[in-house]
Amino acid sequence: MDDPSKIAYKIRDSLYLNITNRCTNTCDFCVRSKTQFVKGHNLMLEVEPTVEDIIKAVGDPKRYKEIVFCGYGEPTLRLDAIKAIASELKKKGARIRVVTNGHGDLINKKTIAPELKGLVDSFSVSLNTDTESVYNKACRPEFGMPSYAAVKEFIKTCVKFGMDVEVTCLDLPGVDTAKCEEIARSLGAKFRPRHLGVVG
Ligand code: SF4
Structure with missing residues (x-):
């Protein structure tokens, strides 16, 4: 428990960035309610890291397949930080992914995709x-109520x-994975089923 909190952590070939613990969902299955590891x-996090702290924690982004804005929380709550960090890392040749609950437009009260074009290569959206x-x-x-449609x-x-x-999508009770895939494809996206309790 005396392990210092991590801003950047490696899983396989990717470096994940923990930029906030805040979130606009309170999911039943969220691992945050079960463990801090x-x-x-x-x-x-004891405090949210600054843009400078995060860039320093990454070091040379070319050592990783991709740099992933993630959590323990919803990264688009810090849209300006994502833009500033991604912009710096892109100059160093990084590939950038954002793992999100898809509330970014609701949170920021605007359509954020145009601002992230050229900075973010890919999104993983938790529908x-x-x-x-x-x-x-x-x-x-x-x-x-508007959240699901907004995602x-x-x-x-x-x-x-x-x-x-x-x-x-998750294999939660009451979730039809085949229908989730149909929805993803109809929106022009790829689909990846996830198993409850498996992270990374
Ligand atoms: S969206 Fe993710 S971080 Fe937020 S409560 Fe749900 S599982 Fe946790």
Whole structure:
């Protein structure tokens, strides 16, 4: 428990950036409520790291296949930080992915994809379920009812702006994975099923 919290942590060939512990969902299945460790890394931040701290924690991004903005939290809550860091890392040849709950437009009260074009190569968006009702029950979004439709819209917009988008869904009770895949494809995205409790 006296492990210092990690800003940057490596999983396989990728470097993950833990830029916030805040989130606009309160998912039943969120690992944050069970442990502060992911793959042995303490991800519970005492304070949110600065842009400079994060860039320093990355070092040379070319040592990794990709740099992934992630959590323990929702990275688009720090849109300006993502833009500043991605811009620096791109100059050093990085490939950038953002793992998100898809609330970025709701959080920032604007369409964020155009601002991230050229900075972010790909998104992994947690749609999680094939229905709004199961989503609202399992993820308890801060933005309420409009959230599920907004996540789908976010996916569509990112695809439209040329980003590579992967939609993930979970094998939760009441979730039809085949329907999730159908939704992902209809939005122009790729699909990756995820298993409950498996991170990274
Ligand atoms: S969206 Fe991710 S970080 Fe946020 S509560 Fe759900 S599982 Fe946790």
